[in-house]
Amino acid sequence: MSNLKENNPDCTTCVAHGHSFFNILDKEGLSELALHKTCVTYKRGQFIFNENGFPHALYCLNRGKVKLCTIGVDGKEQILRLVKTGDILGYRALISNERYHCSAVAIEDSSICVVDRNYFLEATRKHPQLLFEVVRIISRDLKTAEEHIVSLSQRNVRERMAEALLFFKATFGFLPDGQTLNVTFSREEIADYVGTSTESAIRLLSEFNQDKIIELDGKKIKITNLPKLLKTANTND
Amino acid sequence: MSNLKENNPDCTTCVAHGHSFFNILDKEGLSELALHKTCVTYKRGQFIFNENGFPHALYCLNRGKVKLCTIGVDGKEQILRLVKTGDILGYRALISNERYHCSAVAIEDSSICVVDRNYFLEATRKHPQLLFEVVRIISRDLKTAEEHIVSLSQRNVRERMAEALLFFKATFGFLPDGQTLNVTFSREEIADYVGTSTESAIRLLSEFNQDKIIELDGKKIKITNLPKLLKTANTND
DNA sequence: ATTAAAATATGAGTAATATCATGTTTTAAA
DNA sequence: TTTAAAACATGATATTACTCATATTTTAAT
Numbered sequence: 001m002s003n004l005k006e007n008n009p010d011c012t013t014c015v016a017h018g019h020s021f022f023n024i025l026d027k028e029g030l031s032e033l034a035l036h037k038t039c040v041t042y043k044r045g046q047f048i049f050n051e052n053g054f055p056h057a058l059y060c061l062n063r064g065k066v067k068l069c070t071i072g073v074d075g076k077e078q079i080l081r082l083v084k085t086g087d088i089l090g091y092r093a094l095i096s097n098e099r100y101h102c103s104a105v106a107i108e109d110s111s112i113c114v115v116d117r118n119y120f121l122e123a124t125r126k127h128p129q130l131l132f133e134v135v136r137i138i139s140r141d142l143k144t145a146e147e148h149i150v151s152l153s154q155r156n157v158r159e160r161m162a163e164a165l166l167f168f169k170a171t172f173g174f175l176p177d178g179q180t181l182n183v184t185f186s187r188e189e190i191a192d193y194v195g196t197s198t199e200s201a202i203r204l205l206s207e208f209n210q211d212k213i214i215e216l217d218g219k220k221i222k223i224t225n226l227p228k229l230l231k232t233a234n235t236n237d
Numbered sequence: 238m239s240n241l242k243e244n245n246p247d248c249t250t251c252v253a254h255g256h257s258f259f260n261i262l263d264k265e266g267l268s269e270l271a272l273h274k275t276c277v278t279y280k281r282g283q284f285i286f287n288e289n290g291f292p293h294a295l296y297c298l299n300r301g302k303v304k305l306c307t308i309g310v311d312g313k314e315q316i317l318r319l320v321k322t323g324d325i326l327g328y329r330a331l332i333s334n335e336r337y338h339c340s341a342v343a344i345e346d347s348s349i350c351v352v353d354r355n356y357f358l359e360a361t362r363k364h365p366q367l368l369f370e371v372v373r374i375i376s377r378d379l380k381t382a383e384e385h386i387v388s389l390s391q392r393n394v395r396e397r398m399a400e401a402l403l404f405f406k407a408t409f410g411f412l413p414d415g416q417t418l419n420v421t422f423s424r425e426e427i428a429d430y431v432g433t434s435t436e437s438a439i440r441l442l443s444e445f446n447q448d449k450i451i452e453l454d455g456k457k458i459k460i461t462n463l464p465k466l467l468k469t470a471n472t473n474d
Numbered sequence: 475a476t477t478a479a480a481a482t483a484t485g486a487g488t489a490a491t492a493t494c495a496t497g498t499t500t501t502a503a504a
Numbered sequence: 505t506t507t508a509a510a511a512c513a514t515g516a517t518a519t520t521a522c523t524c525a526t527a528t529t530t531t532a533a534t
Contacts, residue, residue: 070383073391073471080383095369096376101383131368132332138375139333145382146307146317146338152389153432154310157521187482195390197522202483218482218530234310394491424512434492439513455500455512475534482529492519499512504505 019086021060021137024129036119041111048089048104048112055094058120061087064110065172065183069192070102079193081141082171082183091134092141094120107185155234157196161204162233164194165214165223177222184219208232256323258297258374261366273356278348285326285341285349292331295357298324301347302409302420306429307339316430318378319408319420328371329378331357344422392471394433398441399470401431402451402460414459421456445469 022033039062042048048059051070066083080102083089093100094117124131151160165181172183185193191201205221208214213229215222223229259270276299279285285296288307303320317339320326330337331354361368388397402418409420422430428438442458445451450466452459460466 070387072387076391078387078390080386092376092379096373098376098380101380125365128362128365128368131365131372135368135372135375136333138372138379139329139335142329142375142379142382143335143338145379145386149317149382149385149389149432150307150309150315152386153315153429154313186480192390195386198481199483199523200521202481203521206483423510435512436493436514437491439511440491443513477534478532480529480531483527485525485527487522487524489522490520492517494517495515497513497515499510501508501510503508 021086021088021133024133025127029123029127033115033119033123037113037115039111039113041109042106044106044108046106048106049100051101051103052099054099055090056117058091058094058115058117059089059104060113060115061085061089062111062113064112065107066110066112067105067107067189068102069105077189077192078195079189080145082168084171088134088137092138095124095131095134095138107183107189151235152195157194157200158204158207158232159234160194160196161190161201161208162213162229163235164190165208165221165229166233166235167193168221169223174223179224180220180222184221186219258323258325258370261370262364266360266364270352270356270360274350274352276348276350278346279343281343281345283343285343286337288338288340289336291336292327293354295328295331295352295354296326296341297350297352298322298326299348299350301349302344303347303349304342304344304426305339306342314426314429315432316426317382319405321408325371325374329375332361332368332371332375344420344426388472389432394431394437395441395444395469396471397431397433398427398438398445399450399466400472401427402445402458402466403470403472404430405458406460411460416461417457417459421458423456 022030025033037060042064048066049055061083063085065085066089067079068081068083068089069077069079072078083104089104090100092098124134151163155163168181168183168185172181174180175182187202187205188198190205191198194201196204205214205216208229209216211228213223213225213232215224259267262270274297279301285303286292298320300322302322303326304316305318305320305326306314306316309315320341326341327337329335361371388400392400405418405420405422409418411417412419424439424442425435427442428435431438433441442451442453445466446453448465450460450462450469452461
C-alpha cells in the first residue's frame with residue numbers, strides 16, 4: 001500500500017496553530033525547511049518506522065495520533081509513548097545516531113511531515129535553538145519514562161489503570177462534551193500500556209464503570225467522576 | 238557536615254583515563270573548564286542534589302559511585318539510574334531548565350567535580366559537541382528507562398532480579414577476581430531497583446545462591462554461573 | 475446480508491508475590 | 505566492648521493478578 005503525499009508546501013498551518021515543533025524557526029527558516037520535507041498520510045495501523053531500523057528522517061505529526069511501541073516478551077507489545085498533533089517523532093535515534101528502539105504506528109489516520117535527516121542535522125547546527133528544543137523534549141520523555149518506572153514498581157494494577165486514563169486525558173484531552181477521551185484504544189492496547197493482562201484491563205474498566213468513575217460505550221471512555229479517578233490513581237498529578 | 242574540597246586543578250587525570258565526559262574538549266577548553274569547577278568529596282549516603290531542587294551546577298563523578306533515586310509511594314525509594322566514574326549527573330534538569338525529579342546520593346565515598354551552571358550552558362554554545370554529547374547521554378538514558386519499563390511490565394520478579402544483577406555488572410563490572418560485583422547494595426536497595434518487596438529480594442538472592450548461580454558473602458555478590466544467570470534473565474543482552 | 479474472526483466480557487481456579495511474624499546476624503554507636 | 509538498631513533471613517498466610525475456559529458482542533471481509 002503506497003501512502004499519499006499531500007500538497008502541504010510549508011509548516012505555516014501547523015505553526016499558526018501554535019503547536020508545531022518548528023514554531024522556533026523564523027519565516028526564512030520555515031521556507032527553507034519546506035524545501036526538505038514532504039507530507040505523507042498513514043492509515044490507522046500503518047508503521048511510520050520500525051524498531052531496529054535506521055532513521056532517515058525526522059517526523060512531525062500534522063494530523064492524527066501515533067503510538068511508539070516495542071515488542072517485548074513473547075511478542076507482547078509495550079506502548080512506550082503517545083504522540084499528538086505538533087509533536088515530533090523519531091528524534092531520539094536520529095539525533096543520537098542509533099537504530100530505533102521502538103516502532104511508530106498510526107493509531108488513527110494521520111498526516112505526517114517527513115523532514116530529511118541530513119537537512120535536519122544541518123539545521124540543528126545552524127539553529128542551536130532547534131537542538132535545545134530536542135534536548136528539552138527528550139528530557140521530558142525521560143522524566144515521564146522514569147515516573148512510569150516508579151508507577152510500575154510501586155503501584156498496583158488498579159492504580160496504574162487510573163493513571164493510564166489520566167495520562168490519555170493529559171495527552172489527547174476530551175471531545176467537545178468535556179468528558180469523553182479524545183482517543184480510543186483496544187482493551188489490549190490499554191493493557192499493554194498499563195503492564196497487565198488484557199483480561200485484567202477489561203475487568204478493571206468494568207469495575208470503574210460499576211463504581212461510576214467512568215462510562216463505557218464500546219471503545220469510547222467517558223470520565224464521569226474525575227475526582228474519584230484521581231483518588232483511585234492515588235497520585236498527585 | 239561540610240564537604241572537603243580537593244585540590245584537583247584540571248580534568249587531565251580523568252581525561253587521561255579516557256572515561257570523562259569532558260574528553261571532547263581540547264586542551265584549551267579543559268583549562269578554561271578548570272577555572273569554573275571545584276572538586277568536592279561526599280561520604281557514603283550524602284546527597285549531591287535533591288529532588289525538587291533547582292540545578293545550579295553540572296556534576297562529574299571523579300571517584301566513587303552514585304545512585305539517582307526518587308521517593309515514590311509511601312516513602313518507598315526507587316532507584317532510577319546508577320552513575321559510575323567519568324559519568325556526569327544533573328544534566329537533565331540543568332539543560333532543560335527544570336527542577337530535579339530525582340535525588341543523587343553517594344553509594345560509596347565519592348569525589349565529584351562541580352561545574353558552574355552558567356559556565357556550562359555557555360560552554361555548550363561555544364562547543365556544540367558538548368551539547369550533542371549531552372543529547373547522546375540523555376538518549377541512552379531514555380532508551381534504558383524504556384527497556385526497564387518493558388521489563389517491569391512483562392517480566393516476573395525472578396527474571397527482573399537476574400536482569401538487575403546483570404545491570405549492576407554492566408555498570409560497575411567485577412572486582413579483580415572476575416566474579417564479584419564491584420558494587421554493594423543493601424537488599425532493600427536491590428528491591429527498590431527491581432520493583433519488589435525487600436523480603437522477595439532476599440528470598441530470590443537466597444534461591445540464586447542455592448541454585449549455584451551466585452554466591453553471597455554479606456553484601457558481596459559473586460556471579461559464579463553467568464550463563465545460568467543470563468538464562469534466568471531470559472533476555473538477549 | 476452473511477459469516478468468520480476478532481474483541482469484549484466474566485467466572486473459576488491457580489500461581490506469583492506481598493505482607494506479617496519472628497528469629498538471627500551484622501553494623502554502628504555509645 | 506557492650507548494646508541498640510538496622511539489616512538479613514525464613515516460614516506462614518493473605519492477596520493480587522494471571523491464566524484458562526467459555527460466552528457474547530462487535531468488527532470486518534466476502
